Amino acid sequence: MTDTTLAELERRAAARRDAVRDDRDALIACDRLVRIFATDGVEVQALQGLDLRVGKGDLIALVGASGSGKSTLMNILAGLDVPTAGAARVGDHNLLAMDAKARLGYRRDVVGFVWQQTARNLLPYLTASQNVALPMQLRGRSREKARRVESLLSLLEITECRDRRPYQLSGGQQQRVAIAVALANSPSVVLADEPTGELDSATGEQVFAAFRRANEELGTTIVIVTHDQAVASEVRRTVAIRDGRTSSEVLRRTEVDAEGRESVVSREYAMLDRAGRLQLPAEHLAALGMRHRVALELERDHIGVWPSDEPEQRASGDTTEGGK
Numbered sequence: 001m002t003d004t005t006l007a008e009l010e011r012r013a014a015a016r017r018d019a020v021r022d023d024r025d026a027l028i029a030c031d032r033l034v035r036i037f038a039t040d041g042v043e044v045q046a047l048q049g050l051d052l053r054v055g056k057g058d059l060i061a062l063v064g065a066s067g068s069g070k071s072t073l074m075n076i077l078a079g080l081d082v083p084t085a086g087a088a089r090v091g092d093h094n095l096l097a098m099d100a101k102a103r104l105g106y107r108r109d110v111v112g113f114v115w116q117q118t119a120r121n122l123l124p125y126l127t128a129s130q131n132v133a134l135p136m137q138l139r140g141r142s143r144e145k146a147r148r149v150e151s152l153l154s155l156l157e158i159t160e161c162r163d164r165r166p167y168q169l170s171g172g173q174q175q176r177v178a179i180a181v182a183l184a185n186s187p188s189v190v191l192a193d194e195p196t197g198e199l200d201s202a203t204g205e206q207v208f209a210a211f212r213r214a215n216e217e218l219g220t221t222i223v224i225v226t227h228d229q230a231v232a233s234e235v236r237r238t239v240a241i242r243d244g245r246t247s248s249e250v251l252r253r254t255e256v257d258a259e260g261r262e263s264v265v266s267r268e269y270a271m272l273d274r275a276g277r278l279q280l281p282a283e284h285l286a287a288l289g290m291r292h293r294v295a296l297e298l299e300r301d302h303i304g305v306w307p308s309d310e311p312e313q314r315a316s317g318d319t320t321e322g323g324k
Ligand SMILES: Nc1ncnc2c1ncn2[C@@H]1O[C@H](COP(=O)(O)OP(=O)(O)OP(=O)(O)O)[C@@H](O)[C@H]1O
Pocket: 037, 038, 039, 044, 045, 046, 064, 065, 066, 067, 068, 069, 070, 071, 072, 073
């Protein structure tokens, strides 16, 4: 074995160690997540091997066409549904191995939710501050309750709504109170399924600003499902789901030029799973007529992917080459 080979092996081992460390840093880790629904003998594969990592303190948007599996994923992360196969972890909680009691504790202490239907988030006969206080009361945190309710209402700029009942609030105010309710017990993660779906775009932006403030000021990890492209483009990371899998993601960062002008630069990435599988965008494949197999070449700083120059019938059928 040459020195170069040893050095290379050491480098790979270190990279593997780093990967494990990254994994522990991820607050949410889903691996090859599968959820099959069977109704009247017909099976629907809502999630088909979905991989997702969300770091502690991240704010991400999940986007995808109707039926792509977003709500199924959110229900699993919320502890309301159990996957058919795969692995899913939030913090130290294994979402496939919780008994009923652990599940209840998980829903009470670890995750907070904001749903699309404003009526689903708040109890109609309680005022805004009573709604926010309720989760703390149920958890026996009565002493700190009043102060925390005030700070959350102030953080989300809805102090004036304190003594109003939901029907006396606008849709946007109701959702901001719902965010305060979700944050009441200091959850590790807040999950929001289309929280701006019933709002006009200006109000939706205000609600989104409230999520951002909660994320920045309290460090809460937030995952938001949205159809709203304008809203999705306001976060640093947008993950797209297609056919029950994460297909691509857009990362955005702020750059400052020599004159001190700030601009947001965004870049789209394809997802690479643990086995090294990569899903190439359908439009890229169509543009170059790539089907069945492609030629790969490892370069110093990238991997080239070319259409196969083999005749198509060989590519799709049995071949004489090894299938590596
Ligand atoms: N309880 C269920 N029983 C049977 N099929 C279901 C069930 N829940 C979801 N599905 C199916 O699973 C697939 C994914 O549904 P899901 O609600 O997760 O999609 P979505 O991306 O949230 O869609 P939308 O944006 O319309 O809410 C769909 O084909 C849906 O019909």
